[in-house]
Amino acid sequence: MIELENISQIRNNQAIDLKQITSLSYLDFFDVTVQLLEQKDNHCLTYFAYPTDKGLQFMMAIAQDKNYTILLFSHFLATTENQVLKSLSETIFALSIFEREIYENYGVYFTNHPWLKPVRFAHNRANKKLQISDYPFYQIKSEELHEVGVGPIHAGIIEPGHFRFICNGENVLHLEIQLGWQHRGVEQLFLDQKTNLQRNLLAENIAGDTVIGHTTTFVQTMEVLADKHVTERIQIERALALELERIAIHTGDIGALCTDAAYHLGANVFTILRTAIINFTQRWCGNRFGKSLVRLGGTYFPFTPALKKELLDMLASFEKQFNEMAELTYHLPSIQNRFDFVGTITPKQARLMGTVGLAARMSTIERDIRVTHPDFAYQKFPYQTITAPNGDVYARFLLKKKEIAKSIAWIRNVIEKEPFETAETEKPTYALTLQPNKLAISINEAWRGEVCHCAITDAKGELKHYKIKDPSLHNWKALELSLRNVEISDFPINNKSYNLSYCGHDL
C-alpha cells in the first residue's frame, strides 16, 4: 500500500525533475488514483501516455482543490509487456476519455472499459485501418425508435462535429457526439515546430475563441521550463486579457441563447455589447481575439495609461447597457419558461463526468482554478467563485451573467490598485533554454473552464512531449447527458449554453 504523503507534488506553474515523479507499478497506480479521485476535492487535470525508447510512460496529474497542489505520479509499461491494463474508468468514469485517448494513440487495451473507442481519429493513431466513417455508434434496436444524425457540417457557421440522437417520438433517449473532424495534429506540431515564436503562434490557434486562455497557459508552461521570470505587470496584464475574453464570449453566448429562444432584442443588443469588448481588445493589440497579445517573456502591447482610461470608459458604458438589457431578459417569462429545468445535470453526475469550469459551477461544484490554484495575478487580486444551483440551461445562462459582473468588478479592482503608469514594458524573448529532463504544468481558468498544458523535456532540453487539455474534453459528456429525456428541439439551447470547443477537443 502506498502512502499518499509520498506522492510527488508540485504547484501550478512549477516544474519537477522527471526522476522525482513518483513511479508506481500499475497496481499501485490504480489504487492511488482511485483513492485520490474518490475524494470530492480532487479531480484529474490530465492523464496521458508518451512514448520512450523502451515503452510507454503514463502520467497522471491530479489537482487538489484544498491545498493548492497538483499530485503527479507515473507508471511505465514496457514494450515487451502485454499491452493490456485494467480500466480505471469502471471505477472513476471521469477518466474514460483519457483511457480512450491512450488506446487510440498507442493501442493499449483497457479491460472492462465502459466503451473503448477512438476519440478523434488522430493522424498518428495506432490503428490506421479504422477511418472516421467507421465510428461505432451506440444503438438501440426497436421499431418504436428512430435515429437522427446531424453533421459533421451543421446548419450554422460553426465547427464540424457529428451528433447522433436516438429518439422516441420527440424525446431524446440518448445522444452521442462524435468529434475528430477538426484534428490538425496540434500536439505533434509543438514538437515539430522548432522556434518558440512558431509555438507561440500555434498556441494562439489551438482554439480561436480561447486565444488568451491557451496562449497564457502555453507561455507560462514554457517560462517555467526555461526558468524565465516575467514581471508582475505582464502577469497581471495577461489576467486582465483573460477576464476580457471571458466577458466577451459570455456576452456573445447570452445573445446566442436569446436567438434560440426567439428573443431578438436580446440577441441583437448582447451581440452589439460583445463587439464593444472585442473592439477594445483590437485597440489593445490589433486583433479582436487577442492574437499577438500574449508572448513568451513579455509583450509588444503594454496596457498603457491611455488604454486604462479607454477600458474603464468602455466598461462603464458596457455595464449600463448590459444591465438594462439583462434586467429585461432574465425576467422575461418566455425566457425563463424556455430555459428552466431543461438539460439538468445533477451535482453527482457532474462530479462523475469530471466536468470543469462553468459546467461544474452550474451544478454547485466550486471548481475554479483562479481560486484553487491561482497564479500570481489571482493571488494578488483574489477572485471569489460563484455557483448556480440547478444545473439546467437557466443555471448556465444565469452564471454567464453573474460571471460577467464578477469579472468587471475584478478588472476594476486591479486597475484601481495597479499603477500601469508607463507605456514601457518587457519585450518578448523567444530564445529560451529549456531545462533538461523536466515536466512543467500550467493551468488557467479560461472562460469555459480549466486549460491545462503539460510539457516534458528530454536530456538535451528539447521538447519531448506536449500535452494540451481543453476544458471541452471533459464537458462534451455533460452536453450528451443534458439531452437525455428532453425534446430534440431543446438541443440548440443546450448546445449554446455550454458552447464547447470542437478544435480544442480535436487538437
Added chain:
Amino acid sequence: MINELKVIYHNGKQYIPDLRKVKLRAPFRGRPEISTANVDEQALVDCCPLGAITSHPVRIDLGKCAFCGECAFAFPEKIKFTQDYKLASNKRENLIINEGETHPIILDKATIRKEIKKTFSKSLKLRQVSAGGDNSCENELGACGNTNFDMGRFGLEFVASPRHADGLLITGPLTENMAEPLQICYDAIPSPKIIILAGVDAISGGIFADSPALNRSFLDNHHIDLYIPGNPTHPLTIINGLLDLTR
C-alpha cells in the same frame, strides 16, 4: 414595451453606415508596406514564423501572413502595417506585396468569371464549411451578419443548406478528416457556384501548413474565386471582398 423601447433608444444607432469607408485605428494590422531601406534580409526572412517573407526583392505573401506583426517590430524601418483592411483578391498573386509598393490590393476584374457578376451581384448566399478552423474566422463570419456590420443589406447571407447556396466559403487548414464532407458539401451546391477561402489557414495552411493531419487536395482540383487573408479575417475585409467580387 416601454422598457424595450428604452433599450433600443439607449443603444442608439449601431450599424456602420458605409462599410466601404470605415477607418480602423492602429494597432490594427492591415495591408503591410515594405520600404526600400537596406536591412539584413536574411534576418528579416528568418523572423517570420510562417515563412511569408522572401528576399531579393523583399516580399510578403499575405496568403501566408498571420498579421502577427513580428517583422514590423524587428524591422520598423522596413515593414509597416497600414490600417487598410481591404485585403481580398481573386488572384493569389495579388496577395503578394512587393518592396516599395503602396497601392491597395485589388481584384483582377478581367479574370473574374463572367457568371459571377451576372448571377450574384444582387444576392449571394454562401455555405460556410469549417475544415479545421479554430473558431475565430467562424466568429468573424458570424459577425458579418450582426447589427454592426449587417451584410444582409447587400443581399449577402450564409445559409444552412448547400442546396440553397451559391457558393462555398472555407475556413481552416482543410483537415484530412474533413476532406470527404467538404467534397460532399461542394457537390451538393447547384451551379454556377463559387469557392472562397477565408483566413490564412484556408489559403496556405498557416501555422498548420506542414501538418500530416491535413488533406488540401480539394484546392488542387477546384478554381478558387476569392482569397480573403487574415488571422482571423476581419468582417470589413470579408464584406468588402465579397462586394468587390460580385459588384
